[in-house]
Amino acid sequence: MGHATSAADLYWLKLVQYVGTPGEETHHWPHLEPLAELVTTIDPLFGYAYEAAGVVLSSAGRFEASNEILERGIVHVPSRWQLPFFAGFNHWSALGNLDRGAELVLKASKIPGSPRYLPELAARLFASADTLDDGIAALELAIHSAADPHLRDELERRREQMLAERALCVLESAVADHRTRYGAPPASLADLEDPEARRIAASPLAAAIRLDAATGAVSSPLLPRRLMVYRPAAVPEALAAP
Known part of the structure; x- marks a missing residue:
């Protein structure tokens, strides 16, 4: 009990048990946010706590609450690519904000260990958001800051595709x-x-x-497929990006 993270672990077990409590899912886990905030305040580096709470909240349709905890995790655990990726997915698939989704997915793509398809997904999101110039500029910055030569090559290829698009x-x-x-x-x-x-x-x-x-x-042979991604057929007015 002398370990600083012991209390965080105990509250994490409480959070896991709460998520599995029958009936709480139908109420969209109203007490999940304070539990997750308690765990991550005691142990700000508990990366999976941010991720798990964010994904559960997203699955309940509480996208703003999900993004709030994921964004906090991005600040405290910048080495965890899943956090900007899931936040970007919320913006893209639920909130209709493809531009912000693209920025977050691109951020995730620059973190070591992230999937190789993320630069392509970011490029497609920028294209579908009609912010090609912003996407090209963001890729330029990412290319200059990429330490991994393989990632740099991939980002350069995506930039050429966006220029062609x-x-x-x-x-x-x-x-x-x-x-x-x-x-x-x-x-x-x-x-x-x-x-x-x-x-x-x-x-x-x-x-x-x-x-x-x-x-x-x-x-263009640079684009076997045009840079388009799935757009939700309808975004609830209350969730639509301004």
Whole structure:
């Protein structure tokens, strides 16, 4: 009992027993937050306590409460990639805030031991949130701060994909304008009149852009699939991001 974390362990056992108490799930575990706060106040480095409480609260639909404890865990246990990942998942899948979800998933991807798919997921979230420029800037910062060369290579690849996605979005809009004006798709990228599309057509990135002159569809070998992720069909108004 002389160990500083003994009290935290005892309250952790109480928390686990409480979560398993019949009937509490139907009430969405109203006493879980104070128990989790007690455990993590006594032992701020108890990483799994933040994670477990955050996931249980999320499963009960209490996403704001889940994010509150996960965000505290991110501050105190920055080496645990699961904490920003689950907070990002809440923002993405439940709160409709793909931009914030992307930031947190990208943060998780830079923590040693995190899954290799996280940089791709972050890139797709930024793209689906229509914040491609923000996503590219965030990836640039992540590349410069990445100590692991393998992670740096992966982040650079995702940056190139986001640059290609941004280019395709610009070109699709320019192709649509050309079709409206002339009644047919352009024969080549050089025929596009939009200034931003012309800049792309004259850049090195144009070598990685394909235009189907018959249909007007644009694609890139850098993107076997376009950068889109699942969007919830409907986000409750009370939970919707402002």
